[in-house]
Amino acid sequence: xxxxxQEPSFSVSPGGxxxxxxxxxxxxxxxxxxxxxxxxxxxQAPRTLIYSTNTRSSGVPDRFSGSILGxxxxxxxxxxxxxxxxxxxCVLYMGSxxxxxGGGTRVTVL
Amino acid sequence: EVQLVESGGGLVQPxxxxxxxxxxxxxxxxxxRMTWVRQAPGKGLEWVxxxxxxxxxxxxxxxxxxxxxxxxDNAENSLYLQMNSLRAEDTAVYYCARAxxxxxxxxxxQGTLVxxxx
Numbered sequence: 001x002x003x004x005x006q007e008p009s010f011s012v013s014p015g016g017x018x019x020x021x022x023x024x025x026x027x028x029x030x031x032x033x034x035x036x037x038x039x040x041x042x043x044q045a046p047r048t049l050i051y052s053t054n055t056r057s058s059g060v061p062d063r064f065s066g067s068i069l070g071x072x073x074x075x076x077x078x079x080x081x082x083x084x085x086x087x088x089x090c091v092l093y094m095g096s097x098x099x100x101x102g103g104g105t106r107v108t109v110l
Numbered sequence: 111e112v113q114l115v116e117s118g119g120g121l122v123q124p125x126x127x128x129x130x131x132x133x134x135x136x137x138x139x140x141x142x143r144m145t146w147v148r149q150a151p152g153k154g155l156e157w158v159x160x161x162x163x164x165x166x167x168x169x170x171x172x173x174x175x176x177x178x179x180x181x182x183d184n185a186e187n188s189l190y191l192q193m194n195s196l197r198a199e200d201t202a203v204y205y206c207a208r209a210x211x212x213x214x215x216x217x218x219x220q221g222t223l224v225x226x227x228x
Binding site: 096100 | 143145147154155156157160162167168169171205210211213214215216217218219220221
């Protein structure tokens with residue numbers, strides 16, 4: 001059973017930088033998993049932020065960036081703003097038309 | 111503008127069935143894999159099922175295999191999820207999503223709530 005791991009929560013100051021990570025219970029995340037990131041606020045549908053590791057979706061501010069850091073995929077928010085306060089989910093493509101989501105990270109901006 | 115509109119959710123008893131629909135517009139439906147993702151109340155997102163462009167390949171999360179069936183009608187630009195033998199743990203908002211480039215979810219619907227309870 002593949003488990004995708006994310007930090008449960010993070011707090012960041014306005015204008016600050018935070019890096020969220022997305023790992024595997026066993027093994028390393030690479031670009032071959034096509035990691036993507038989604039932002040969700042309560043009661044709303046997810047919004048696509050980053051796909052294929054580091055490509056920003058249309059309309060996503062450049063303060064959001066994706067990368068591979070060590071053995072994990074990462075989402076960095078540089079210059080956090082109040083409306084970045086959301087839940088963030090990564091998902092990994094496991095091949096053969098299947099995906100696994102991480103448990104999500106709740107980001108608080110204060 | 112890409113639009114995905116889910117419908118068919120509601121309250122159903124354990125062991126019952128429900129069929130969800132997702133109407134797509136604003137893009138050519140047939141070239142894209144389509145996916146169902148769900149979110150239980152207060153929980154995270156969970157990938158549920160995916161269907162290839164021509165419907166020839168279908169994949170499911172283990173917890174719904176044998177109970178749920180994903181299908182599509184390219185002529186009607188519609189995606190479906192037939193859910194049988196429903197359990198309390200299937201209670202969730204169900205989202206349909208367009209899989210872009212085969213690897214990520216580029217567009218999402220607003221979701222439809224399924225509640226399994228007696």
